[in-house]
Amino acid sequence: MSVGTKGKVAIIIMAIVMVIACAVAGVAVLQKKAPPPKGKIPVVEEPGDMLPIGELIVNLADTPEIHYLKTDIILEVTGKLPTTEGDDTAVKAPLRDAIISVLSSKRLAEINKPCGKEQLKTELVTACEKCLKTVRVQNVYFSDFAMQ
Template identity: 30%
Template sequence: MKSSGGDQTEASANAEETAKPAHKKAEHKKKEGKEGEANGAVVYAIKDIVVNPAGTGGSRFLSASFGFELDSPELAAEFEEREPLVRDALITILSSKTVAQLTDVKQKEIMRYQIKKRVSQLMGTDGVEAVYYTDFVLQ
């Protein structure tokens, strides 16, 4: 059988469709957190972080978005005020990683821990409960 570029386009379209519901789930979770503020948990989204991975000379890029589970609505308000600092930390951490690190599952978990630790330091609190990858595209 002949393999054509159409197969890649179809695979890309399927991957894109698969990624879209995950992104919607993150938005839905964010809405649930805001509606359910009585329980205190809120998910704050930071979208569209774009960096060149280390060692690529600008020939590759990573586009990523994150959800930060915060323990209170008050922390979410503070998070919004400090978003430029958080974005800077994300760019610094992500751009220091090689393509091999960005594609390795264990390394992505280590990076999740590094992000949580750095953002908690910036916020001056342990109120960052979890970090979620809501979008992660490496090209």
């Protein structure tokens, strides 16, 4: 081999070695695990008990038109519900009253807004927690929701 050919071969070998070294370094960097985030560790809440409220039909606050809302609500609650011997009327009656008060104060246009149902759920949580002193309402679920 001539001197010029030996120099070209050496350059090609060095280029191959550098490509392999860069590939190994890239793999090592990509496989390195990120350190755990500092600060608070998110707390995962346990799912609560489901308390079915039942079907409700209410007049909405629209005037002069008359609009109705038919819904079936289930509350997700944590905490100790007051115990009743087979009859849950003592627990559900104040809840149903509070829910009906909130629902009947709403107008159709308020509920139809993009965030209307979420805002309604927030208001229902607040109203229900006032009725249940020892219970925390985690969420409100609409299993049926129809407006006319």
